[in-house]
Amino acid sequence: MDLGATICLPKNPRCLICPFTELCEARQKGIQDQRPVLKPKKKTPHYILAAAVIVKNGRVLLAKRPSEGLLGGMWEFPNGHVDGDPAKGLSKVLRTGYSLKIHGKEALGVVYHTYSHFKVTVHPFRCKLVLISKNAGLKWVKLKELGGFPMGKVDRQISKLLS
Ligand code: SF4
Structure with missing residues (x-):
């Protein structure tokens, strides 16, 4: 029983x-x-991220996620976790994570998503590219082909902000 x-x-x-x-x-x-004494509910972690939408000559810069883990092998806009002001945090995220240098951040909106064990708030910015490292592991994708690229829900929402 x-x-x-x-x-x-x-x-x-x-x-x-x-x-x-x-x-x-x-x-x-x-x-x-x-009784019964219920376990306190675990608080769902909430992460704040900033993402870069870098468009040049009809192409947008995407990064491929690692093949293992969440959304393995899918494509995403270069992004990372930020503390405080997302616009300020984005430059650091791009420099340390992708060896990218940008300027001119224009906020495109805010995207929210809840995964099974955490939730995210993502701030995408349209940026201009200043410098890209050859080994950044990024790919220029034609804007008209963006819809066919395998992406998670967050990045699909961001891509819709471009149209
Ligand atoms: S175990 Fe629960 S239902 Fe059973 S006697 Fe105790 S408080 Fe009542």
Whole structure:
């Protein structure tokens, strides 16, 4: 018998038909209404990210995610976690994560998404490219082909902000 699902119900324990009523300490102390003690709900982590939408000559710069893990092998706008002002954080994220230098950030909106274990708020910015490293592992994709690229929901939403 699953006692927790059928008898020892939160706020309404059915002590009169419970097989443990004689043994139950909560019942003896008269605090059965406070049983069962539920585990506090875990707070869902919430991450803030900034992403760069860099368009040049009808093409947009995308990064490929690692083949393992969440959204493995899919394409995304270069992005990273930021603290504080997303516009300020973006330059650092691009420099350290992709060896990219940009200027002229124009906010495109805000994208929200909830995954199974965390949620994200993403701030995409249209940027101008100043410098790109040869080994950045990025790809220029024709804007008209963007819709056919495998992407997660966040990046699909960002790509829709471009149209
Ligand atoms: S509080 Fe104790 S006696 Fe009452 S239903 Fe839960 S386990 Fe049974």
